Amino acid sequence: MAIQVLMPALSPTMEKGNLSKWLKKEGDTIKSGDVIAEIETDKATMEVEATDEGTLGKILIPEGTNDVAVNTPIATILADGEDASAAASALAHAKQEKAAESAPPATEAKSAPAPKEEAAAPAAPTTAIQPDPEIPEGTEMVTMTIREALRDAMAEEMRRDEDVFIMGEEVAEYQGAYKVTQNLLQEFGARRVIDTPITEHGFAGVGVGAAMSGLKPIVEFMTFNFAMQAIDQIINSAAKTLYMSGGQMTCQIVFRGPNGAAARVGAQHSQDYSAWYSQIPGLKVVAPYSAADYKGLLKSAIRDPNPVIFLENEMLYGHSGEVPKLDDYIVPIGKAKVARVGKDVTLVSWSNGMTYALKAAEELAKEGIEAEVIDLRTLRPLDTDTIIESVKKTSRAVTVEEGWQQSGVGAEIAARIMEHAFDYLDAPVARVSGKDVPMPYAANLEKLALPSVADVVAAAKAVCYR
Amino acid sequence: MAAPKKSVAPAGQATSNGATPSSPPDFTRDQEMHALRDMLLIRRFEEKAGQLYGMGAIGGFCHLYIGQEAIVVGMQMALKDGDQVITGYRDHGHMLACGMDAKGVMAELTGRKGGYSKGKGGSMHMFSREKNFYGGHGIVGAQVSLGTGLAFANRYRGNDLVSLAYFGDGASNQGQVYESFNMAELWKLPVIYIIENNRYAMGTSVTRSSAQTDFSKRGISFNIPGEQVDGMDVRAVKAAGDRAVAWCRAGKGPFILEMQTYRYRGHSMSDPAKYRTREEVDKVRHDQDPIEQVRNRLLAAGVTEQDLKAIDAEVRDIVNASADFAQQDPEPDASELYTDVYR
Numbered sequence A: 001m002a003i004q005v006l007m008p009a010l011s012p013t014m015e016k017g018n019l020s021k022w023l024k025k026e027g028d029t030i031k032s033g034d035v036i037a038e039i040e041t042d043k044a045t046m047e048v049e050a051t052d053e054g055t056l057g058k059i060l061i062p063e064g065t066n067d068v069a070v071n072t073p074i075a076t077i078l079a080d081g082e083d084a085s086a087a088a089s090a091l092a093h094a095k096q097e098k099a100a101e102s103a104p105p106a107t108e109a110k111s112a113p114a115p116k117e118e119a120a121a122p123a124a125p126t127t128a129i130q131p132d133p134e135i136p137e138g139t140e141m142v143t144m145t146i147r148e149a150l151r152d153a154m155a156e157e158m159r160r161d162e163d164v165f166i167m168g169e170e171v172a173e174y175q176g177a178y179k180v181t182q183n184l185l186q187e188f189g190a191r192r193v194i195d196t197p198i199t200e201h202g203f204a205g206v207g208v209g210a211a212m213s214g215l216k217p218i219v220e221f222m223t224f225n226f227a228m229q230a231i232d233q234i235i236n237s238a239a240k241t242l243y244m245s246g247g248q249m250t251c252q253i254v255f256r257g258p259n260g261a262a263a264r265v266g267a268q269h270s271q272d273y274s275a276w277y278s279q280i281p282g283l284k285v286v287a288p289y290s291a292a293d294y295k296g297l298l299k300s301a302i303r304d305p306n307p308v309i310f311l312e313n314e315m316l317y318g319h320s321g322e323v324p325k326l327d328d329y330i331v332p333i334g335k336a337k338v339a340r341v342g343k344d345v346t347l348v349s350w351s352n353g354m355t356y357a358l359k360a361a362e363e364l365a366k367e368g369i370e371a372e373v374i375d376l377r378t379l380r381p382l383d384t385d386t387i388i389e390s391v392k393k394t395s396r397a398v399t400v401e402e403g404w405q406q407s408g409v410g411a412e413i414a415a416r417i418m419e420h421a422f423d424y425l426d427a428p429v430a431r432v433s434g435k436d437v438p439m440p441y442a443a444n445l446e447k448l449a450l451p452s453v454a455d456v457v458a459a460a461k462a463v464c465y466r
Numbered sequence B: 001m002a003a004p005k006k007s008v009a010p011a012g013q014a015t016s017n018g019a020t021p022s023s024p025p026d027f028t029r030d031q032e033m034h035a036l037r038d039m040l041l042i043r044r045f046e047e048k049a050g051q052l053y054g055m056g057a058i059g060g061f062c063h064l065y066i067g068q069e070a071i072v073v074g075m076q077m078a079l080k081d082g083d084q085v086i087t088g089y090r091d092h093g094h095m096l097a098c099g100m101d102a103k104g105v106m107a108e109l110t111g112r113k114g115g116y117s118k119g120k121g122g123s124m125h126m127f128s129r130e131k132n133f134y135g136g137h138g139i140v141g142a143q144v145s146l147g148t149g150l151a152f153a154n155r156y157r158g159n160d161l162v163s164l165a166y167f168g169d170g171a172s173n174q175g176q177v178y179e180s181f182n183m184a185e186l187w188k189l190p191v192i193y194i195i196e197n198n199r200y201a202m203g204t205s206v207t208r209s210s211a212q213t214d215f216s217k218r219g220i221s222f223n224i225p226g227e228q229v230d231g232m233d234v235r236a237v238k239a240a241g242d243r244a245v246a247w248c249r250a251g252k253g254p255f256i257l258e259m260q261t262y263r264y265r266g267h268s269m270s271d272p273a274k275y276r277t278r279e280e281v282d283k284v285r286h287d288q289d290p291i292e293q294v295r296n297r298l299l300a301a302g303v304t305e306q307d308l309k310a311i312d313a314e315v316r317d318i319v320n321a322s323a324d325f326a327q328q329d330p331e332p333d334a335s336e337l338y339t340d341v342y343r
Helices: A084-100 A146-160 A184-188 A200-212 A226-239 A274-278 A291-303 A353-366 A384-394 A409-424 A443-449 A453-463 B029-054 B069-076 B092-097 B102-109 B142-157 B175-186 B234-249 B278-288 B290-300 B305-328 B334-338
Strands: A003-006 A016-022 A035-040 A045-049 A054-059 A065-069 A073-078 A141-145 A164-168 A193-195 A216-220 A254-258 A284-286 A308-312 A320-324 A337-340 A345-349 A371-375 A378-380 A397-404 A430-434 B084-087 B133-136 B163-168 B191-197 B226-230 B255-260
Touching: A035 A073, A141 A146, A146 A164, A146 A184, A146 A291, A146 A320, A164 A200, A184 A193, A200 A216, A200 A226, A200 B142, A200 B175, A226 A254, A226 B142, A254 A291, A274 A284, A274 A308, A274 A378, A274 A397, A274 A409, A284 A291, A291 A308, A291 A320, A337 A353, A337 A384, A345 A353, A345 A384, A345 A453, A353 A371, A353 A397, A353 A453, A371 A384, A384 A397, A384 A409, A397 A409, A397 A453, A409 A430, A430 A453, B029 B069, B029 B092, B029 B102, B029 B234, B029 B290, B029 B305, B069 B092, B069 B163, B069 B191, B069 B234, B069 B290, B084 B142, B092 B102, B092 B133, B102 B305, B133 B142, B142 B163, B142 B175, B142 B191, B175 B191, B191 B234, B226 B234, B234 B255, B234 B290, B290 B305
Parallel strands: A164 A193, A164 A216, A216 A254, A254 A308, A284 A308, A345 A371, A345 A397, A397 A430, B084 B133, B084 B163, B163 B191, B191 B255, B226 B255
Antiparallel strands: A003 A073, A016 A035, A016 A065, A035 A045, A054 A073, A141 A320, A284 A378, A337 A371
């Protein structure tokens, strides 16, 4: 029977890709290991190798097709003696099978994006986002991915200030491990876009030293999991020196990179450091959710005279959102945003936690509970006022975070609500968080370890006594 | 310039691993007088700090530099204005050598308002942008990466300044030191790594802690030239410093100087010093004291005891004034608790 070649997943978080080129044509003989096609994702261009031998029977997805969902059949390989009609029946069979598995063929993909597992990667629910009062009315909006928003923010700041540069692993020639620094090397050159060796502790220290000398480094960690190697320099050198020097030694530096769980990358690559960094006086900690905030807050972070930890989320890199088309779009650090207005319960979250919070708010609305959703955006300084103002209105609060519960950001928020709005509370504050375990690898366990929309809905209903 | 004669050659074909030549170039009389004065200032300052510690006026940790004075004084003589210095927590000598005011340093030791860090840093954490002194760091080895970053900034700006990163034989076993070596050579950063080998990392002798006790060779696998220097002879330090500075200013990358020295006092004030004998300490003091060496040379060259006493007196006045100030200056205002956390 004809063998189906499926659209491969080329990274842990890849959901779709563009079939940019076929390197074999129908009727060609294929040997195992032959490169048969090129696939382009938002991160990289990759080659597809045949894993079976035979003849390329039918190309099901023509080259140049965009947004082909992972696992979609893209071609058939015929064993000796088979003909193309076998391939056609294989296709029909595949269509049925794949429809059940929720990966629609590419031709349908554009109008109906592939449904995704809620826990892992819901689509950015832009419709639920409140208009940002900071954006002047009538501003033209541009849709871009968060990855592009970050890149644009850095490029704009590097154009603006010669002292700003970026260093990190694979930021230059490779164009960024997650393609966040794409084209920066081409525009700014190797002097300002610097590939480092794999040496987190060392290059974090070099960055801090350069900052003490007055430069404004952006230090990219391939993930914040690796920054644990560098955390001494971040905290002992970057965060404390201004104080220890009686105000003499400044350190204008941004440490940025993906933080928290990606997908199926195991315990050592999935930790959320929100609580760790948010505990440190001397640091500012930013963790945005929307594309516009990613851009505006990164620009603020680069200009901020203090060391800023800029926590990104790999699951969000490919998500698109509207970003105001302004010459200099800045979002102030330290200001939370009411992302959805409601009166019955306050959901407080940030970064990818907003994905659950906003989805949950939609679910709750169906049951007549109007949730107000606060996107903290900055974890230090924490915008207590916005939280308290909302809780005074709703009298109920649920915190949502991917990190662990003990000594987490949710615990801090709950304490502040108790300190500032105790008399307004009609129920104890509830915390939804990652479970108290290292991140498991198995898909089902990983899903269980992360917070879910259902968790948030249940917690919100519990504090509403419903 | 050509590669230094006694350097550990980059490709590892080093033949010599002994100390620098027995007779470094002579100092002029002015240089000798300058070196004597600055070394004496450090020694008397440290002795006074030790006294104040004993009186309870200085708290916490206090690491004295006595015995190692020739290193910072000699190196400083090889620098030009704008070159940066960074070190660990045995830092009082470096600050004084950089020209920082003794009063401000001593007042920081006593935790007073007029200290360099307003009393918020203490013995291990002082800085002076004006004098290009970048601290004062309490985590062993951290200053090596930071000092490499200072050099990175010089390179980025395209100036010809050099940064000096001082650290000890103990810090030489920290991982980030080698991460820094790698980047410094890779990017040809103008940084001089000065390893002050005083033979003991706290209480552990180099032979008990280091597989390679010739620290000048610690850069070989990165192709960084290194040199062992008699760190008790200020002339040898200055001469080695000149070679290293020239190497860096010429854009050839980093350079390692292992300064062979000795600390007379304990690791910190609370060190019982059971790891070495009294005789060992006395022998170094008697045979190699960096200050006595200069003093003897000056006397042999015809400088009078009277002239030397004048220097002693000047130094004592500075130190006494600093001690008075450090004890009379008020503690920082309580409102300072919350300042300087953010800018």
